[in-house]
Amino acid sequence: MLKNVFTNYINNFRGFTREVWILATITFINRAGTMVLPFLSKYLKEDLHFTYNQVGWIMVAFGFGSMLGSWLGGKLSDKIGFYKIMIFSLFTSGVSLFFVQYITTFWALCVAMFILMTIADMFRPAMFVSLGAYAKPENRTRALTLVRLAVNLGFAAGPALGGLIIMGMGYSGLFWVDGASCIISISIFALLVKEKKKVDHGDKTESAVEVKSVFHDKIFWVFLFVSFITAMIFFQLFTTLPLYHNEKFGLSEFQTGLLMTLNGLLIFSLEMPTVGFLERKAYPKIRIIIVGSFIMALSFFLLLINFWAGILVVSMVCISIGEVLTFPFSNAFALSRAPRGQEGRYMALYTMSFSLAHIISSKLGFEIITRFGYQINWLFMACIGVIATGCCIWIKNTLITEKAS
Structure with a gap:
């Protein structure tokens, strides 16, 4: 076995x-x-x-x-x-x-x-x-x-x-x-x-029609907003959450480290098999991202249960599963969306969305915590995660319309 x-x-x-x-x-x-x-x-x-x-x-x-x-x-x-x-x-x-x-x-x-x-x-x-x-x-x-x-x-x-x-x-x-x-x-x-100059696009079922510029690709800009939101939520894992572990539940650095290790172990053990299975089944990438972004939002709704330390483990499992479903397929969606000759520009904007999220995530999170407390920060992160999920559903429906036209 x-x-x-x-x-x-x-x-x-x-x-x-x-x-x-x-x-x-x-x-x-x-x-x-x-x-x-x-x-x-x-x-x-x-x-x-x-x-x-x-x-x-x-x-x-x-x-x-x-x-x-x-x-x-x-x-x-x-x-x-x-x-x-x-x-x-x-x-x-x-x-x-x-x-x-x-x-x-x-x-x-x-x-x-x-x-x-x-x-x-x-x-x-x-x-x-x-x-x-x-x-x-x-x-x-x-x-x-x-x-x-x-x-x-x-x-x-x-x-x-x-x-x-x-x-x-x-x-x-x-x-x-x-x-x-x-x-x-x-x-x-x-x-x-x-050096190999030609990019083999293969199956471009989720790619754009041949747009003149990335700045005219409305679907991709909504997708960038989704990427920014999911990254901003995820970066809370390294900024506000470790402090919350200690201030609310009295966890030591070692215990917080164990929770972070749990995230790493789940990613290591689940990500490649999950991606391999979903890739073989040829599930549309945007549908997988919808599920992933929703689970990420759910992980922060769970943190509103602030009277039981075990919820930290449940939330960590959820955010890890959300990461497995969201980030690999977001990478692939961004690359598959790019028209020939514009792959670099598309991937540049995609990576920039993560850089911007890294800058804003800790600043915004700590500002909300200072003014309103941890609970409001978790609620805010969960709600913008739901908004990102809604944007993904819009992208899915718009892609269907785009293919039909």
């Missing part, structure tokens, strides 16, 4: 091209090496002695650099090709990290972080476009899921390694290791993967 379960699980990882596996490997190396990010605010506060306000502004510069980088990466991927952008982005950001550690003044760090993230996040839309070129059309959603799995595993390993490096080498060691991981991972990619 266990052998059959294991075999079925492994089968979900079959059928990928060599290039997809290399992309997943370098993504893992790069994300595992991204040790600066989890410790950045701690480094700015404790090592450079900035005020909380200054740290906040540096993180805002970080976020806006990420947004600009996402847009430039997508735009330039369409113009000169994703391959060149991926190599430029990771190699240059790797070298830049070596020098950023020597910048210690407030305004200089704001500028440096903005420039660094502009360069670094050019990689994300280019990488998504590369999957459109290297993955087979019939397993593209699974290929996107494989890369997401590599990102999650890398992020899981990174902070632990980062903590050891800080103990042994200090904060400067993080910059050296992070920069080196960028250069090593993209060198492996450049050596082992040849």
Whole structure:
């Protein structure tokens, strides 16, 4: 019985091209090496002695650099090709990290972080476009899921390694290791993967009619709003929820860590089999996103039950299932929606929606909590999740009309 379960699980990882596996490997190396990010605010506060306000502004510069980088990466991927952008982005950001550690003044760090993230996040839309070129059309959603799995595993390993490096080498060691991981991972990619310019669209049943510009694609803009909302809800997991665990239920950092580990284990064990099953059944992506966004909203409605600590586990399970159903198929929907030659621009706007959500989620969540308390924040997040679900239903109906016309 266990052998059959294991075999079925492994089968979900079959059928990928060599290039997809290399992309997943370098993504893992790069994300595992991204040790600066989890410790950045701690480094700015404790090592450079900035005020909380200054740290906040540096993180805002970080976020806006990420947004600009996402847009430039997508735009330039369409113009000169994703391959060149991926190599430029990771190699240059790797070298830049070596020098950023020597910048210690407030305004200089704001500028440096903005420039660094502009360069670094050019990689994300280019990488998504590369999957459109290297993955087979019939397993593209699974290929996107494989890369997401590599990102999650890398992020899981990174902070632990980062903590050891800080103990042994200090904060400067993080910059050296992070920069080196960028250069090593993209060198492996450049050596082992040849440039492929043509994106194989395959089945475009959910794609747009050939629009002149992404700015005229109304369906895609509503979809971007959905992506922004679901990302903003999800990021509460790393900002307001850990504080709520302690302030309301008295959970220790270790207990909160166990809840976060539960999320990671559920994603690791469920995401690839679920995506593989739904991909084989050829369920429309937007219908799966409808279910996922609703379950995400439900997870925050459950938090309104604030007299039983067990609800934190139930809510975490729900938000993890919502993540499994929403994010892989959102990635795939955005790429399938893009007309030929505009894949980069579409994926740029998609990744920008996450960058914007990252900037706004914690600021808005903490503002609501400060003024009205945790319960109103959970209610607000749940309600906008319901709105996102309604927008998904509108997209589904509009797609039917679009195909018929």
